[in-house]
Every structure is written in C-alpha cells, then in structure tokens.
Amino acid sequence: MQVLYTAEAVATGAGRAGEVRSSDGVIDEQLAIPKELGGPGGDATNPEQLFAAGYAACFNSALALVARRAKVDLGSSTVTARVGIGPDGGGFGLTVSLLVDLPGIDRTVAEDLAAQAHLVCPYSNATRGNIEVDLRVA
Numbered sequence: 265m266q267v268l269y270t271a272e273a274v275a276t277g278a279g280r281a282g283e284v285r286s287s288d289g290v291i292d293e294q295l296a297i298p299k300e301l302g303g304p305g306g307d308a309t310n311p312e313q314l315f316a317a318g319y320a321a322c323f324n325s326a327l328a329l330v331a332r333r334a335k336v337d338l339g340s341s342t343v344t345a346r347v348g349i350g351p352d353g354g355g356f357g358l359t360v361s362l363l364v365d366l367p368g369i370d371r372t373v374a375e376d377l378a379a380q381a382h383l384v385c386p387y388s389n390a391t392r393g394n395i396e397v398d399l400r401v402a
Contacts, residue, residue: 280310301349312347312358319387320345323362326385330377338377341366358395365402374401 272287277295281303285292297303298310324343331338341364348359364381366374378401382388391397 284314312349315358316345316347316360319347319360319362322387323364323381323385326381326388327364327366327377329384330380334377334380336369336373336377338366339368359398360391360395361398361400363400363402371401 273284273291274287275282275284275295277283280295280297280301282295283293284295293314294308295310296306296308298312299305320343323345324341327341327343328338344363344365346361346363348361349356350359351357362378362382364374364378366377369377378399382397382399388397
C-alpha cells in the first residue's frame with residue numbers, strides 16, 4: 265500500500281486519564297474515564313468518543329465516494345457511530361454501531377450504498393473480523 269497521509273498523535277499521563285495531542289496541535293484534549301467505567305466523567309473526552317468521531321466521519325466520506333461512483337446524488341448524509349466497550353475474556357473489547365441516514369434516497373439504494381461504503385471505508389476494513397459492527401440504515 266502506498267501511504268498518502270499519516271496522522272500522528274501522542275498520549276501522555278495516566279492513559280485514559282491523561283492527555284492526547286496530535287503532532288500538528290489540532291487535537292489537544294484532556295481525557296477522562298467515563299463514569300460507566302468507574303471514572304469521574306465530566307467534560308473531557310475518551311478514546312471511544314474519538315474512535316466514534318473518526319469512524320463516523322470516515323464512513324460518511326466512503327458513502328460519498330460510492331454514491332459518486334454509482335452516480336447517485338447523495339444530498340445530505342448523516343452517519344452516527346456508537347462505540348461500546350466492555351469486558352471480553354481477560355481484557356476488554358469494542359463494539360460499533362453505525363446508523364446511516366440518507367434522506368430522500370430510496371431505502372434499497374441507501375442500503376446498497378451503505379453496504380458498499382462498508383467495503384471501502386478504511387475503518388470498516390480495519391475492524392472487519394475484529395470488532396462486531398452493526399450497520400443499519402435509518
């Protein structure tokens with residue numbers, strides 16, 4: 265694979281209770297363990313939120329790509345990603361739920377576009393076979 269872009273981020277401090285910063289400074293966030301995992305929660309982010317944001321944005325971009333290829337005017341699309349974390353054997357595992365909303369697009373066409381996007385999205389390719397991904401069209 266020819267790498268076209270590389271993102272870099274560094275985590276410091278106490279892991280989920282530390283800080284994460286991208287090499288260009290665009291991301292500079294304090295992290296907090298969610299209350300559901302025994303932490304304080306609050307107004308700091310966490311790895312699952314960051315993963316959900318990245319997956320939603322990437323999948324929405326993949327939808328635009330497959331729609332262009334199919335000559336479908338996508339109009340306004342929304343992808344909601346939910347990332348769950350919980351015990352999995354001796355460690356922890358993740359689950360992902362993707363909800364795709366394509367207003368004005370025939371449901372059959374929308375489902376086909378979502379399935380195609382799931383095949384080309386880098387996040388989907390990275391998680392395939394590793395994380396349970398529930399893909400639904402609104």
